[in-house]
Amino acid sequence: MAGTRVVAPGKPRSWIWAQGLACGLLVATAAPLAVTLAVLFAPAAAALVLAPVNGRRMAGVLLVYALAAALPWLDTLWNAARDWAACLDLLGEMRLVGICWSAQAAGWLLAEGIPMVSRLVLETRVRARIARLREARGRLQVEWGLAEEGKGEA
Amino acid sequence: MAPPPLIAGQFAVDLARPMPAWGGGQECFGATDTKSGRADHMALLVRRDAPLRVQAVNSLATMPIDGILTPVAHGPALGPPLGPRGVPAWFVVTHAPPGPPLWGPHAPASVAWHEQDLLRDVLRPIAQALERLQARHVTHRGIRPANLFRARPGDPVTLGCAWAAPAASLQPAIFEPPYAAMCLPGGRGEGTIGDDVYALGVTLLVLATGREPMAGMDDAAIVRRKLEVGSFAALAGEERLSPAIGDLIRGMLAEDPDHRPPPVLLADPAAARARRVAARPPPRAQRSLEVGKVTAVNLRTLALAIATTPEEGVRQMRAGAVDRWLRRALGDSTTAVQLEEVVRRRAAEQPAEDVVADATMATRAIALLDPLAPVVWRGVALFPDGLGGALAGAAGQEGERLLGEMVAAEAMGSWAAMRPERCDPVLLRVEAHQNMHMQRARGLGGGTARLRYGLNPLLPCRSPLVGEALVARLAELVPALEAIAADERRREGVPMDAEIAAFMVARSDMPVAGELARMGEARTPEAAALVLLRMLAWLQERQRIAALPNLAAWLGSRLEKLLDDWHNRPLRARIAEALAVHVKAGALPRLLDLLDDRVAKQRDAGEATQAARLVARIEAEIGELQAGAAGRAASAREAGHEVVLGVGMTALTLSLIATLVM
Numbered sequence: 031m032a033g034t035r036v037v038a039p040g041k042p043r044s045w046i047w048a049q050g051l052a053c054g055l056l057v058a059t060a061a062p063l064a065v066t067l068a069v070l071f072a073p074a075a076a077a078l079v080l081a082p083v084n085g086r087r088m089a090g091v092l093l094v095y096a097l098a099a100a101l102p103w104l105d106t107l108w109n110a111a112r113d114w115a116a117c118l119d120l121l122g123e124m125r126l127v128g129i130c131w132s133a134q135a136a137g138w139l140l141a142e143g144i145p146m147v148s149r150l151v152l153e154t155r156v157r158a159r160i161a162r163l164r165e166a167r168g169r170l171q172v173e174w175g176l177a178e179e180g181k182g183e184a
Numbered sequence: 185m186a187p188p189p190l191i192a193g194q195f196a197v198d199l200a201r202p203m204p205a206w207g208g209g210q211e212c213f214g215a216t217d218t219k220s221g222r223a224d225h226m227a228l229l230v231r232r233d234a235p236l237r238v239q240a241v242n243s244l245a246t247m248p249i250d251g252i253l254t255p256v257a258h259g260p261a262l263g264p265p266l267g268p269r270g271v272p273a274w275f276v277v278t279h280a281p282p283g284p285p286l287w288g289p290h291a292p293a294s295v296a297w298h299e300q301d302l303l304r305d306v307l308r309p310i311a312q313a314l315e316r317l318q319a320r321h322v323t324h325r326g327i328r329p330a331n332l333f334r335a336r337p338g339d340p341v342t343l344g345c346a347w348a349a350p351a352a353s354l355q356p357a358i359f360e361p362p363y364a365a366m367c368l369p370g371g372r373g374e375g376t377i378g379d380d381v382y383a384l385g386v387t388l389l390v391l392a393t394g395r396e397p398m399a400g401m402d403d404a405a406i407v408r409r410k411l412e413v414g415s416f417a418a419l420a421g422e423e424r425l426s427p428a429i430g431d432l433i434r435g436m437l438a439e440d441p442d443h444r445p446p447p448v449l450l451a452d453p454a455a456a457r458a459r460r461v462a463a464r465p466p467p468r469a470q471r472s473l474e475v476g477k478v479t480a481v482n483l484r485t486l487a488l489a490i491a492t493t494p495e496e497g498v499r500q501m502r503a504g505a506v507d508r509w510l511r512r513a514l515g516d517s518t519t520a521v522q523l524e525e526v527v528r529r530r531a532a533e534q535p536a537e538d539v540v541a542d543a544t545m546a547t548r549a550i551a552l553l554d555p556l557a558p559v560v561w562r563g564v565a566l567f568p569d570g571l572g573g574a575l576a577g578a579a580g581q582e583g584e585r586l587l588g589e590m591v592a593a594e595a596m597g598s599w600a601a602m603r604p605e606r607c608d609p610v611l612l613r614v615e616a617h618q619n620m621h622m623q624r625a626r627g628l629g630g631g632t633a634r635l636r637y638g639l640n641p642l643l644p645c646r647s648p649l650v651g652e653a654l655v656a657r658l659a660e661l662v663p664a665l666e667a668i669a670a671d672e673r674r675r676e677g678v679p680m681d682a683e684i685a686a687f688m689v690a691r692s693d694m695p696v697a698g699e700l701a702r703m704g705e706a707r708t709p710e711a712a713a714l715v716l717l718r719m720l721a722w723l724q725e726r727q728r729i730a731a732l733p734n735l736a737a738w739l740g741s742r743l744e745k746l747l748d749d750w751h752n753r754p755l756r757a758r759i760a761e762a763l764a765v766h767v768k769a770g771a772l773p774r775l776l777d778l779l780d781d782r783v784a785k786q787r788d789a790g791e792a793t794q795a796a797r798l799v800a801r802i803e804a805e806i807g808e809l810q811a812g813a814a815g816r817a818a819s820a821r822e823a824g825h826e827v828v829l830g831v832g833m834t835a836l837t838l839s840l841i842a843t844l845v846m
Contacts, residue, residue, distance in 0.1 A: 090829070091829055094829065159809060171799060
């Protein structure tokens with residue numbers, strides 16, 4: 031039947047159209063606020079677009095950090111006139127933008143660094159275990175004359 | 185100078201004092217009784233292929249008989265010098281003869297004896313001696329002028345030795361009944377006292393005439409002549425003898441031993457002369473029968489012809505020529521019918537080309553035609569009790585194969601069944617069956633060698649391994665092997681061969697045969713050596729031999745590979761160290777305990793299996809860990825993101841709270 035969309039089983043439904051609609055509504059109804067958010071959350075948006083893997087996940091992390099940093103100013107802006115003048119005043123305050131972008135930078139650093147450290151710890155423990163196992167195997171091979179069989183093993 | 189060798193710890197053999205012609209045909213030396221200091225003994229050397237008569241020696245050594253040189257001791261010469269040719273030897277010690285022999289190059293004179301002298305000095309004393317021998321169930325089988333001794337004329341003669349070789353094996357053919365003379369020298373058997381009476385008869389004839397009859401004839405011709413015309417006619421046919429001596433000798437030379445006067449009667453020559461047994465000479469055929477190169481003229485010569493030319497005899501029997509001759513030329517239809525039955529039985533039982541069946545038929549036919557004849561198998565003749573001596577003499581020769589074939593076919597049982605009135609057929613059949621079983625075992629410890637040692641209790645082991653060492657009893661085997669093992673160049677293979685195996689089976693009272701069978705079935709030389717170690721260790725313990733370092737080194741070198749059976753390397757090293765210690769100490773039982781500890785081996789194998797499984801598990805785990813790097817990276821990334829997100833959410837919450845509060 032023409033016009034019927036068939037979604038493959040197990041494949042998540044795409045909500046891009048809903049996101050686009052929300053963004054369109056925000057720009058249409060509160061353009062100054064949309065511009066302010068765009069400036070403050072620019073690193074998160076960049077991560078969403080530019081990150082080679084897990085861009086959305088990284089963008090989510092950065093968004094959380096950006097929100098945590100910018101929430102007091104956004105509250106002020108929400109309670110103010112929310113017009114272009116208020117938005118520009120807010121954006122003109124470089125301290126706010128710096129804190130927000132720094133928070134996102136810290137989030138990015140943490141998101142990249144902590145897995146690396148975690149992996150390092152895991153690999154170190156595994157290497158130690160392998161070394162102990164090899165030592166035990168070598169001892170057994172020497173004691174029971176199994177060295178010939180284990181020769182191919184590194 | 186080394187002390188002379190001692191026999192039975194008492195008699196010193198003086199090898200520098202040979203006594204030729206005094207030993208009844210055997211090598212003989214002077215001997216001294218070291219206890220009494222008397223030098224009036226002699227020692228007869230026992231040849232290795234002609235064992236002494238153990239039963240006769242043991243019977244006579246305990247109680248000597250007057251008028252005979254009875255044995256006083258026997259045994260190996262211990263201590264150097266070992267023997268006349270520098271090799272160990274077994275000796276039989278007797279008193280020395282009182283004087284020179286009556287006949288031969290060492291005799292004072294070979295002249296005809298007067299009748300009275302013969303009766304007084306020869307017949308009576310020998311008859312009395314034979315009577316005593318008969319009471320002990322012993323025969324002499326060595327009576328002849330060259331084996332009779334006396335110090336001076338007028339003395340009664342003394343019978344010489346006949347104990348250090350198989351019975352009658354040294355007797356010339358003329359002094360033996362034709363049936364004994366046709367046998368292998370070692371296979372004449374103990375015989376009966378009647379055979380001694382026959383030999384005494386020939387001896388009287390020789391002394392009475394002053395010359396040996398049938399001189400220049402070979403043994404086969406002597407036997408044939410005796411069977412053709414009878415022994416008396418063959419030996420004394422043309423001699424002029426006094427009527428008394430002639431009558432005596434005629435009776436003594438009867439072909440049938442039952443017709444000869446017994447010794448007790450001979451002690452009274454007048455009574456012996458009066459005893460006439462009506463023994464008709466065998467009927468002679470109207471025309472002769474040629475069987476091969478032998479001409480048969482009566483039943484006895486027909487049996488002899490089949491015995492000496494068995495293939496031709498069998499051919500003529502199967503063709504019916506023999507029974508036709510029996511009927512038409514000899515007029516003996518009874519024997520012809522019986523012979524036909526023998527031939528028919530052979531044809532019914534076995535295929536035509538079966539040579540063993542042919543030989544059995546010939547054996548039966550000979551026993552039927554002449555019940556006095558010995559067992560004859562494809563030209564080899566012997567009496568059943570001479571089988572041991574025959575095997576000893578034929579060892580390593582073609583005759584051994586024929587004797588083995590005869591035993592396998594139980595020919596003695598067939599022979600006995602054809603002449604039940606002359607022997608105990610049941611007993612002989614059982615003996616033949618036992619011999620067959622003894623020989624039947626193949627491989628190590630079986631065959632004719634097993635039978636040879638079984639029937640000759642003091643026959644030395646003729647293994648090339650023991651070489652010239654005298655190993656007649658089991659106790660002498662291990663020391664001999666130890667001495668050989670001292671020379672490292674002789675340590676080839678293992679210290680065991682078929683001869684030693686057969687010797688051990690015959691002499692040992694432990695179940696050696698089973699061990700030898702296991703040795704023969706062993707898959708590897710090391711496994712075979714381990715079985716041998718078990719037997720030798722048992723002997724070392726049993727004989728309480730303190731140390732066998734050379735033998736231990738020999739076996740140890742063959743058993744080193746068995747260490748590879750142990751999986752645990754430290755344990756293997758410890759066992760190798762212990763092995764070296766026990767080899768040095770020469771302790772075979774300890775070696776056996778070490779190498780044949782089955783419980784420890786099973787434990788070791790079980791632990792080795794567990795170790796191999798553990799290694800496999802470890803390798804699997806290492807593989808899993810090495811293959812899990814990507815998974816671990818993903819996990820680390822996941823966990824890191826969760827942590828970072830958690831921190832961010834916490835900060836957001838705090839920021840929200842702070843915003844709401846302000």
